[in-house]
Amino acid sequence: MDGLDEAKPLLAAEESAEDGSExxxxxxxxxxxxxxxxxxxxxxxxxxxxxxxxxxxxxxxxxxxxxxxxxxxxxxxxxxxxxxxxxxxxxxxxxxxxxxxxxxxxxxxxxxxxxxxxxxxxxxxxxxxxxxxxxxxxxxxxxxxxxxxxxxxxxxxxxxxxxxxxxxxxxxxxxxxxxxxxxxxxxxxxxxxxxxxxxxxxxxxxxxxxxPETPRFLLSQGKRREAVDALRFLRGPDAPVEWECARIEGASQNQGGTVSWSDLKDSTVYKPIVLGVLMMLFQQLTGINAIMFYAEIIFEDAHFEKSDVATVIVAAIQVVFTGGAALVMDKAGRKVLLILSGIIMCVSTTVFGVYFKLVSERHSNSSVVGVPTQTQDLVLAQSPADLTWLALSSMGLFIAGFAIGWGPTPWLVMSEIFPVRIRGWGSAICVLTNWSVAFIVTKTFQNLLDALTSAGTFWLFSGLCALNVVFTVFFVPETKGKTLEQIESHFRGNHPT
Known part of the structure; x- marks a missing residue:
């Protein structure tokens, strides 16, 4: 019996290697x-x-x-x-x-x-x-x-x-x-x-x-012929799509057609839901809305005559770095980009906090008794000018950091981690979390500024960015190069090589 038990992992490894070569x-x-x-x-x-x-x-x-x-x-x-x-x-x-x-x-x-x-x-x-x-x-x-x-x-x-x-x-x-x-x-x-x-x-x-409709949804509805036709459309005439169709069918045999509350005990259900919700939560808590809120003011401080042109520049930075992330996503992996993104945003929000702290200190130091009011106003208006480079660089760094990782990746991972039978409502919970937190952060941002000051608010976001790096390291699985069925197997506790 012991010999048979010892042979099982070897057989599983051989089957996994054979499947990988196929x-x-x-x-x-x-x-x-x-x-x-x-x-x-x-x-x-x-x-x-x-x-x-x-x-x-x-x-x-x-x-x-x-x-x-x-x-x-x-x-x-x-x-x-x-x-x-x-x-x-x-x-x-x-x-x-x-x-x-x-x-x-x-x-x-x-x-x-x-x-x-x-x-x-x-x-x-x-x-x-x-x-x-x-x-x-x-x-x-x-x-x-x-x-x-x-x-x-x-x-x-x-x-x-x-x-x-x-x-x-x-x-x-x-x-x-x-x-x-x-x-x-x-x-x-x-x-x-x-x-x-x-x-x-x-x-x-x-x-x-x-x-076409997606092959996995068609198979979940018992429409095998339509699924094969969809795969043939998507994979080209030379691919033996019957093999992929059979693989998807084999992986989905153990999935029930309906979802009940008892399914929440299943690790392939509750683990992806918790992961997806937390990723959407951390995405909004990075402070992206706060940075965009301050963008126009910062560009005005930098003496851009047209703030509407400045917003185009901000959007262009997002496009360039999001495009870069798309090109390397399947080579670098999701996890690496999330960690790099979190570190960059942590550093940039820290610097942002330093910028606002220096500006506020200069304002308070400039408010000297006996200085005419108009002169004080002029000092307050001009004092941040030599620090504008700090604000501009930290804002550009933050937007680039967000674009390479925490912008696109949570949405990508959300689409990969749910079994087909819960993909709809599991994704719905994630989307609801994302937009609800976005609304809360947007509407309470001014309250945070009043309670913590601008510097304190951005240092809070910095701490949250550091926390999402820790979260990524310990809890986010790497899904690069894995089929959706292999990702589901990971949450079940099986880790095929």
Whole structure:
């Protein structure tokens, strides 16, 4: 008996090695052209999402000074116009979790283009504040559904050699959309900008008509012939797709068709949920919204004449480094990029805190009794000028750090870690967490500044960035090069070599 027990690990290792060689031979025959085409069609959704996020920045200044009293926004109303999207997105995340499992990934993507288009149409035709708000909520709902469905769709289509790269394109297209809205806002008024923003979701609706449903969802619905056809479309004519189809079927045999509360005892359910929720929590607690909040002020201190041009520069930094992350994601790995990202953000937020501390000390030292008020005001206005390089460099470093790791990776990992039977509502919990925390951080940021000062607030974010590095080192598994079934096996406690 002892001899048999000792032989089991050896047999398992041999089977794993054999499977690995088969996997490599199969992937060598795969053609990725149509997979990239399907990915492009899907990521038009995140591009639309990016236009939604970027729309408020150029539109709000116009709506603040518009002559029409029915449309003119106060500062408080403008704040809600910008932030109400997050409420709609949180709702969209919940709706998306149900829809994606009921009607499938492809149809969910096609349907979510509708609130994008209707939302922008309502903004274009707006004659009152409530129409502006309602349009923003609709586009927020569409954004929430998109942020859930697109990563799931791409991860279930892609194979392990390119899943990191194509999965990272989700965040890349978001930041391209933000930059596109900023650039279009330089030459368009708010109504024409809304028209331009409705183009990407319209294209997504058209293109997705010609794309397949994901093979894993089709197999979960018992549609094997359609799954084989989808794999043949995605892998090319030379790949023996029956082998991949059988592998997916074999891995999913032990999964039930429905989910109940008792499933929370299953390690392949509760471990991914906890991991996904914590990653979304840490993403928002890095302070990304705080940095973006201060961006315009910092550029004004740097004597940029046009702050709207400065926002385009910020968005361009995000695009460049997010694109870089997409290119190296399948080579460097998710974990390495998360750790590097967390360290960079920890350092940059620390420096940011030092900047605000030095500025506040200089302000207090400049407030000398007997100095004329106008002279004091001049000193206060000019004193940070020689420290602007510190603020600019730390802001650029932070945005680059966020873009290479904690920007795209949580969304990618979310799409990889859930078993197919809970992928919809598991992702919904993650999306709801992300958008809820985003709203809380945005709305309480001013309270943090009042309680801790600017320096203290950024040092708090620095500490949280350090904490997410520790979290990554000890709790985030590396998913590079693994099939979705192998990742599920990891959470079950099996670690195939």
């Amino acid at each position: 996997q490599e031979l199969y992937l060598d025959k795969v053609k990725n052209g149509k997979l990239y085409l399907a990915t492009f069609a899907a990521v038009l959704g995140p591009l639309s999402f990016g236009f939604v996020l970027g729309y408020s920045s150029p539109a709000i200044p116009e709506l603040l000074r518009i002559s029409n009293p029915w449309l003119q926004l106060s500062k408080d109303e403008a704040s809600w116009f910008g932030s109400i999207v997050t409420i709609g997105a949180a709702l969209g995340g919940l709706v998306g979790g149900w829809v994606v499992d009921k009607i499938g990934r492809k149809l969910s993507l096609m349907l979510c283009s509708v609130p994008f288009i209707f939302g922008f149409t309502i903004i274009i035709a707006a004659q009152s504040h409530w129409m502006l708000y309602f349009g923003r909520i609709l586009t927020g709902v569409a954004s929430g559904v998109t942020s859930l469905v697109v990563p799931v769709y791409i991860s279930e289509m892609a194979h392990e050699r390119v899943r990191g790269t194509v999965g990272s394109c989700v965040q890349l297209m978001v930041v391209i959309g933000i930059m596109g809205a900023y650039m279009a806002g330089l030459v368009m008024d708010w109504r024409w900008l809304a028209i331009a923003s409705s183009v990407p979701p319209t294209l997504m609706l058209v293109f997705m008509c010609f794309m």
